[in-house]
Amino acid sequence: MFSTSSQRKFWTFSDESELARLREKQNLEYIAKHGAHIDEFQRYNFFLAPDEERLLLRQYDLFLKEFCKKFCPPMPKGVIGTAFHYFKRFYLYNSTMDYHPKEILATCVYLSCKVEEFNVSIGQFVANLRGDREKASDIILNLELLLMQQLNYHLIIHNPFRPVEGFLIDIKTRCTLANPERLRTGIDEFLEKVFLTDACLLYAPSQIALAAVLHAASKEQENLDSYVTDMLFREAGPDKLAILIEAVRKIRSLVKMVETPAREKVRAIEKKLDRCRNQENNPDSEVYKRRMREAIDDDVPHPGPSRMSLDTSGVNQMMLPSAS
Numbered sequence: 061m062f063s064t065s066s067q068r069k070f071w072t073f074s075d076e077s078e079l080a081r082l083r084e085k086q087n088l089e090y091i092a093k094h095g096a097h098i099d100e101f102q103r104y105n106f107f108l109a110p111d112e113e114r115l116l117l118r119q120y121d122l123f124l125k126e127f128c129k130k131f132c133p134p135m136p137k138g139v140i141g142t143a144f145h146y147f148k149r150f151y152l153y154n155s156t157m158d159y160h161p162k163e164i165l166a167t168c169v170y171l172s173c174k175v176e177e178f179n180v181s182i183g184q185f186v187a188n189l190r191g192d193r194e195k196a197s198d199i200i201l202n203l204e205l206l207l208m209q210q211l212n213y214h215l216i217i218h219n220p221f222r223p224v225e226g227f228l229i230d231i232k233t234r235c236t237l238a239n240p241e242r243l244r245t246g247i248d249e250f251l252e253k254v255f256l257t258d259a260c261l262l263y264a265p266s267q268i269a270l271a272a273v274l275h276a277a278s279k280e281q282e283n284l285d286s287y288v289t290d291m292l293f294r295e296a297g298p299d300k301l302a303i304l305i306e307a308v309r310k311i312r313s314l315v316k317m318v319e320t321p322a323r324e325k326v327r328a329i330e331k332k333l334d335r336c337r338n339q340e341n342n343p344d345s346e347v348y349k350r351r352m353r354e355a356i357d358d359d360v361p362h363p364g365p366s367r368m369s370l371d372t373s374g375v376n377q378m379m380l381p382s383a384s
Contacts, residue, residue: 062264066214071149073261082152084110090155094338107336112329113156119326120161121147121256128169131188136178137251141219143172144255150210152261158338159203166196167203175215199343220251223269235287237277246276250315257314263307270304271311 062068073079087110095103108116124147128140146168151161166189173180182201186193208215224247231240250272254260259268270288277284293301339345 062218062266065216065218066212067145067216067218068264070212070214071145071261072264075262076258079152079258079261080110083113086151086153086155087113087157090157090338094157094336106332108155108157108329108332112332113151115321115325116156116329116333117151117161118256119321120165122320123162124165124169125252125256127165127188131169133180133184135173136176137221138219139169139172139176139178141221141251141255141260142176142217143169145217145219145260146172146207146211148258148261150207153210156333157336159206159341160333160337163199163203164207167200167207170200171204171207171215175217195343218265220254220265220269220272223266224251224272227269227273230292231273231284231287234291235284237282237284237287242280243273243276246279247272250275253315253318254311256318259311259314263311267304267307268311271308271315274308275312275315 073082087108091103091107095107098106121144124143125140128135128143147161147165150159150164150168154164170182170185172178173185182197186197186200189196228240228243231237251268254268254272274284274288289301293304296304339347340351342348
């Protein structure tokens with residue numbers, strides 16, 4: 061149950077300002093660690109600012125959505141939703157400058173396939189990627205443990221898809237709405253957009269599901285307000301009902317504000333990221349390759365993505381599109 065889950069206890073936050081503080085903290089800590097040699101007033105000329113990291117991650121949210129939609133075999137909705145949860149959670153406690161989102165994105169989707177029991181092998185998975193698939197496989201497998209660690213091994217995700225089915229069954233049973241199945245298109249469109257927001261870090265799956273149902277009904281020029289107040293939450297007190305209504309309103313507002321980042325801005329940020337990213341976590345860097353050689357020479361297991369082969373040329377030529 062969501063009410064007793066790790067998702068509710070550890071990964072549902074009070075408001076957007078709390079998320080912003082967590083992300084800014086990671087940004088400042090990365091810059092403090094790697095930018096001591098740069099004048100304080102010049103640091104954001106070299107490093108990404110918090111708003112630049114957010115814009116970049118919004119673009120990679122879109123990449124994640126498109127990657128999953130084009131995946132072969134077709135990917136269940138639950139896998140996609142879980143991958144979004146993992147991706148968003150990871151970057152609450154890590155900077156994009158430390159771990160490039162294109163590598164974390166693919167790892168989140170692969171781990172989600174496992175957790176949601178969508179049976180694809182690593183070979184089948186990387187067949188959906190462009191470029192050197194063997195190297196892409198190495199990246200994903202090497203980052204998988206890091207990802208699980210950063211998620212505190214809280215891997216079970218409660219998505220809004222099951223509550224949606226519950227609402228539709230209840231509407232068919234107790235509501236006079238004609239042909240509730242016609243709401244599905246609007247619901248699916250809403251849920252596709254909701255994962256491009258922070259709603260899954262702020263609200264319960266049932267609240268997101270209800271927002272999707274009410275949005276779809278509104279698109280069909282139907283009003284379900286009486287169903288919500290007189291049937292669904294008839295036993296709830298006015299305070300609880302007010303909280304629910306406000307949550308639904310905010311979720312719908314978040315979805316309404318979804319915008320596609322300007323390509324020119326994203327391209328500029330990606331170029332900046334190439335200069336300021338942590339080279340120790342960049343499989344194409346000489347620093348990374350040297351660390352690997354030292355680890356191999358010492359016959360010592362190396363953490364993170366270090367199990368990859370030394371030849372990493374083309375490793376980032378994955379299906380995930382760049383902003384260029």
